[in-house]
Amino acid sequence: MIYRSSLSSLPSSIDSERVSQAVECVHSKDGAEEGPTTDRVRSIRKVHSSRADVENEEELNRALNSWFDMDDAMRMETNRSEAKGEQGLQADDIEGGATIQKVFTNKSTGEVDLPPDGGYGWIVTLCVFLVMFSSWGCNSGFGVFLAFYLRSDTFAGANKYDYATIAGLTVGLGQGLAPLVAVCYKVIGLKPTMLFGTALMFAGFLLASFATKLWQLYLTQGVMVGVSISFMFVPATVVLPGWFLKKRAYAMGVSLMGTGCGGVTYGLAVNKMIKDNNNTKWALRMLCISCTCTMLVAIALMKQRNPLPVTGIRHWQPIVNQCKQVLDLRVVKNPVVPLITLWFVFSLFGYNLMIYTLSAYAQARGMSQHQGSTLTAITNGAQVVGRPLMGLAGDRFGRTNVTIVLTALLTIFLFGFWIPAHTFVQLIFFCICMGSCVGVANVMNTVLTADLLKPEEFLPAWSFANAAGSPYLLSCELISQALVTRNKSNPYLHTQCYAGACFSFALLMIFVLREQSVRQKLTRLAKSEDLDEEKYTDKDKMDAESQPSLLRTQSHRYDVLLGRGVCKYFRRMFYPMRT
Structure with missing residues (x-):
């Protein structure tokens, strides 16, 4: 070869x-x-x-x-x-x-055509950065809109649950429609799919600025913007792996910074325009113009190194075959898939509860509108640094190990830091700590799926993890607002506790996933009788004559660890290993 x-x-x-x-x-x-x-x-x-x-x-x-x-x-x-x-x-x-x-065999030449790990790939990385900047980054600033809607009577007869539903629609549709967008990508191609999403976002924000009734806001800023996010970010993430292999972690890290940068930029800009005009009309139009222009630049410069063949829309059978590949529910029989899905959904739920509630919480505690939007911007700014470092730390210390540590820190920050924080300075430090860890689900979802499943199972497992949690994510902010009380000292106490409970459940799920990961690695080592020489220092390494004895000792250790029973299950869960 x-x-x-x-x-x-x-x-x-x-x-x-x-x-x-x-x-x-x-x-x-x-x-x-x-x-x-x-x-x-x-x-x-x-x-x-x-x-x-x-x-x-x-x-x-x-x-x-x-x-x-x-x-x-x-x-x-x-x-x-x-x-x-x-x-x-x-x-x-x-x-x-x-x-x-x-993956990389070229059928026409029979050669394995590997990605160049650079060159024009860095331009493509910048394009993906801009897409994330204008999709999930833009949506991260919705907390500023939500805080304004909750304290003003913009739409007659609307209550806090109506506005919370709009927040849920953008997240639920943006994440849940990912499998459908993957099928569209294979049917009509990369740029047509992204152009459709851009046009939908343009129309959604522009029409929302002229909305006078609540159902119009539902349709525009809720449904249209939520659908457009999915049609923009999913195809963009497909392009990057074709350009990078050994440097893929760095390229992915740079592209993920777009979400945090977009949240900082649009959060502050939206707050400024709402404050100056005392309404959301020009803030929505600003998003319409800036996001559309940024997306058009990204689409124009976006380039696939080896484009996959598109099926077209003339015949239904190829489209049905694509749907069967993406939505193959047989993968759910693997217990790892539901576990990853539960961890991913509850981590996202806790994240959205915090990011959308933060600005409104600050204003409920007596802070100004500007301070509330600043806290949201600081949280997103911390993600700019935190998300790339998560991927690099996962490669160095193990993905499940890093995920456990970060999820545990998130749980501690929510229960031990957010609840007692009641001043602006305290919340600034909370946002820095929280923002550096809170994107763990978005960063680790794909790589954990790749680590724990076979390559053939990856696509349907990824689709199931994104689609299965969509109904729950739709109700995210609804639950948040339903838990708000009339307690003057802290009306968001129950919401904060619920967000912490979501991360606590996610922590439990990632511990179970770690046991699965350790079991898989020990099983492979037991079959190959491969000794991990990194565990031994130069002083402790054994000569060739003692290797058979060491092999027998190691084999016995595998038999003990892979046995049945509750004690052995928890021993695998906490076994010191890079997983």
Whole structure:
């Protein structure tokens, strides 16, 4: 297999200096004929090259499995379907081979065409940053709108539950329609899908600025904007994996910063315009113009490295096949999928309860409108730094380990910091601490799915995790406002406790997921009897004669850890391992 990539070769287990010395020994004999020594050098070179290729492929395969994404799953499924259709291969034949071959094999040349890890890919990263800036980043500033709607009588007969429903619609539709948008991406292509979402957002914000009745606000700022968010951000996340492999974590981190930057920018801008005009009309029009212009720039510069073939809309059967691939409910039989879904949904629920309530809470505690919007902006600003660092820390210390730590910190911050905080300075420190951790669900959802499931199960599992929680997310802010009391000292106390309870339940789910992850790793190690030499220092390493004894000891340890029983279950859950 030939690799075309800009990645540098990885070090080989063969000593390259010995090869060089052999070459110099041959060439030092000036004019000598080629003999057995030359053949031996060629043989060494051949072994060196073959082993380097094997190690290079293994390293690249680990990198791909570690950051497996939706584009990889779609590309693998497309290659699999083409191979079955054109060559008539059996499913077992196609399933064999490394993941990197299944994803990046070019059918026309037979080569494994790897991403360049740079070049124009950084322009694409900037485009994804702008998309996140104008979609979820823009929506992060909705808390400022909500605070204004709650304290003013903008629409006759409307109550706090009506405005809370609008907040729920944007989140529920934006997250829940992701599987449908993935199908549309395969049917009509990247840019048409994103242009449709941009047009819908333009119309939604513009029409909302002229809304005079509550149902009009529901339809525009609720439904149209919520649907547009999904049609904009889902295709953008599909593009990036085609450009990066070993540097994918850095590229993803840069793109995720767009959400926090957008929340800071639009949160402060919206508050300023509402304060100056004492209404939301020009704030909505500002969002309409700025988000549309930013999206058009991003779409114009967006480029797929190897575009997937689109099915078109002329025939229904290819569309039905795409729906079956994305919405394959058989994946739910794997217990890991419901666990990831529950953790993801409750983490998002706690996040939205906090981010949408923060501004209104500050004003309920006697602070000004400007201070409330500033707190929202600080929270989003902390996410700019926190989200990329989460991904890098997950690679270094283990994804489930980092997720457990961050979710535990979120629970502590909500119960131990937010509830007693009642001054502006205290809330500033709370927003910095909370914002640096609160995006853990958005960052870790995809990578945990890739870690705990097979590549073939990734796409339907990702779709189920996004769609299953949509009804619950629709009621997010409704529950928040229903829990508000008339207590003058802290009317949002029950809301704060409920948000903390959501993160507490999410923490319980991630502990269960860690047990699953440890079980999978120990099972693989037990089958291969592979010793983790990183656990031993140079002083503790054993010589070759004692290896059989160590293997028996390690094998016995696997048998004990993988056994049945409640004690062994919790022992796996807290077993010291990078997972």
